Amino acid sequence: MNSSRINSRGYVLKWGRCEAYAAVYPTVPDWVLNFSPLPSLSSPHRNLSAFPAAQSEHLQQKMSENGALPLRGKVLTVDTMNANVKKVDYAVRGPIVQRAVQIEKELKEGVKKPFEEVIKANIGDAHAMGQRPITFFRQVIALCTYPQLLDDNKFPEDAKNRARRILQSCGGNSIGAYTTSQGIDCVRHDVASYIQRRDGGIPSDPDNIYLTTGASDGIVTILKLLTAGEGRTRTGVMISIPQYPLYSASIAELGAVQINYYLNEEKCWSLDISELQRSLHAAREHCNPRVLCIINPGNPTGQVQSRQCIEDVIRFAAKENLFLMADEVYQDNVYAEGCEFHSFKKVLFEMGPEYSSKVELASFHSTSKCYMGECGFRGGYMEVINMDPEVKAQLTKLVSVRLCPPAPGQALMDLVVNSPQPGEPSYQTFMKERTAVLSALAEKAKLTEEILNTVPGISCNPVQGAMYSFPRITLPERAINEAKAKGQAPDMFYCMKLLEESGICLVPGSGFGQREGTYHFRMTILPPTDKLKIMLNKLKEFHQKFTQQYS
Structure with a gap:
């Protein structure tokens, strides 16, 4: 509305946020004019809470009588x-990463920096770091998405056969259809077969398998049931x-309630049962401990x-x-000599x-x-084991509220657990x-462990598995004090300076939790080898410079 009107003092009342005042008061009272620095009542002073309480109430009443919406x-x-929700913190995509995105934009706009690119080693995103997709997986997904390619x-014929089987299990033979809430039936059967093979023949029931939107979705769903x-x-x-x-x-x-138990950094981040016992005993003073979460291999x-x-954990x-x-x-990500992945389910049943008839277990893969x-x-x-049947019915109800996980993700999960076998056309390329x-x-x-351990003030345990290192850093007292003066955790201060000066995006250890008085950062080992070497050497130079600057 572009109309306006003149009040008794000759000021223009523009229709818009102020039209409600004009509708109530043909002549705007002095207290309104005194409140807002006119001539334009369309200026930003619109908050009724700033009016005297009695006048605000009077205005609301008048507006209501005249059919105008109250403000x-x-x-x-x-x-x-x-x-x-305000208590939620997710450091992996926190302030450091947000600043890294800004810096990338600045570089594109021609802003001069001491580096030419931002290297994001903050998150386990392999393809973003240049890893090529597995050919067979993408072939089958392409066939499922565009069946004319069949x-x-x-x-290859094995890719076509996988695609046909998945499509035949989808409504209307389309991956664009909703699936059952627990997941495509043939995929759940394939997951159960995979688990049985992985665990040396220990049976797996497809009815205990729930397909999820990444492992995160399953983890949150189980926590909902337990809270x-x-x-x-x-x-x-x-x-x-x-x-x-x-x-x-x-x-x-x-x-x-979050109950912390500390991994033993001096023993390569091992888990001590005595620490679990200490943590549990202390927690029982203020909550009801019901859940024990283990990440293996560790992140x-x-x-x-x-x-x-x-x-020991199962006992x-x-x-x-x-x-x-x-x-x-990370069950396939095991690198160190003498290390081997053991699934909790396999060990549970072998005990x-x-x-195996008592311990309730939910295990997750992605x-x-x-x-x-x-x-x-x-x-x-x-996969859920020993879950009460009535609770399991509630779990099925809970996942049905979200209809189903993305069908392409379900199809890809099927390919992970039903990959090419010897004798099939795609086997050699896949392997x-x-x-x-x-x-x-x-x-x-x-490489990461070796280079980091050459830097005075940085110590890195062997990266036995997964995709990350979590080195401990020694920070000068001056740096710690400056960080605290800025209201930052010292390792956040360190990582932010590293980003600004070197273009390397890491996550401070404080975002993951650490023992009081210790400082760390997490970095992925995913960048291509040549870029990883550059990153590690730049990190080495930065740490030496940082230590000298604040010593």
Whole structure:
């Protein structure tokens, strides 16, 4: 509306946010004019809360009598929003990464920096770091997405057979249709067969398999089922420190209680049962510990749990009546000599009925890590063991609320668990690509450890598995004091300076949790080998310069 009107003082009242005043008052009273620095009442002074209370109430009443909508503040504000959401923190995409994105834009705009590109080593996103997709996986996904390609002789027959089987299990033979909430039936059967092969013949029931939107979705869903109570009866969730921030963020969002147990950095980030016991005992003073979360191989610490350690954890969970959550998304990422991946389910059943019939377990896998690195497809699964049938029915109901996981992600998960076999046309190429990816990661894991340990003030444990190193850094007292004066964690201060001066994007250890008085950063080992060497050498130079500057 472009109309305006003149009040008794000759000021123009523009229709818009002020038209409500004009509708109520043909002549605007002095207290309105005194409140707003006119001549233009369309200026920003619009907040009724600034009016004297009696006059504000009078104005609201007049507006209501004249049929005008009363002026109100926003329904959703920081003060009225869900308080749990404000507690959520996710360092992997936090302030450092946001600044890195800004710097990338500045570089594109021609702003001069001491570097030519930002190297993002903050997140386990393999393809973003240049890893090539596995050919067979993309061939089948292409066929599923565009079935007309099934008539094209460029595609191998085993890829076509996989695509036909998946499409036949989809509504209307289309990957664009909703699937059942628990996931495509043939994919769940393939997942169960894969688990049975992986675990040496221990049976897996497809009805215990739930396909998920990445492993994260399954983890949050199980935590939702477990979160209950108020005050001292609130659910406590035991998580390793350092931890992957998905856990702390989800616990905060759900209103559960985070229970920290510390990994032993001096023993290559190993897990001590005595530390679990200490943590549990202390937590029982203020909450009800019900869940124990394990990440194996570890994120951000890169350790691989021994079989003995897994047995000890299972005994502890059985004794203390804890629900076990095993995050096993890095199960193919094992590099160190003498290390081997053992699934919690396999160890559980090999320990005999005393444990296998009692301990409740949910284990998780994903298409995003290992040799696949297909993060964007958001494919994953979880297997639940010994879950109460009535609770399982509630789980099925809960996942049905979101209809289904993305069908392309489900299809990709099927290919991970049903990859080319000896004698099939794609087998040799598939094995060559898979081996190349894992061999390169093993080489980069060793390279990262070796170079970082040549830097005075940096110590790095062996990267036994997963995709990350979590080195400890010694910071000068002056740097620590300056960081605190700025209201920053010292390792955040360090990582921000590293980004600004070297273009290297890492995540401070404070975003994952660490023992008081220690400082770390997490970096991925995913960049191509030549770029990783450049990054590690720049990091070395920066640390020496930083130490000298603040010593």
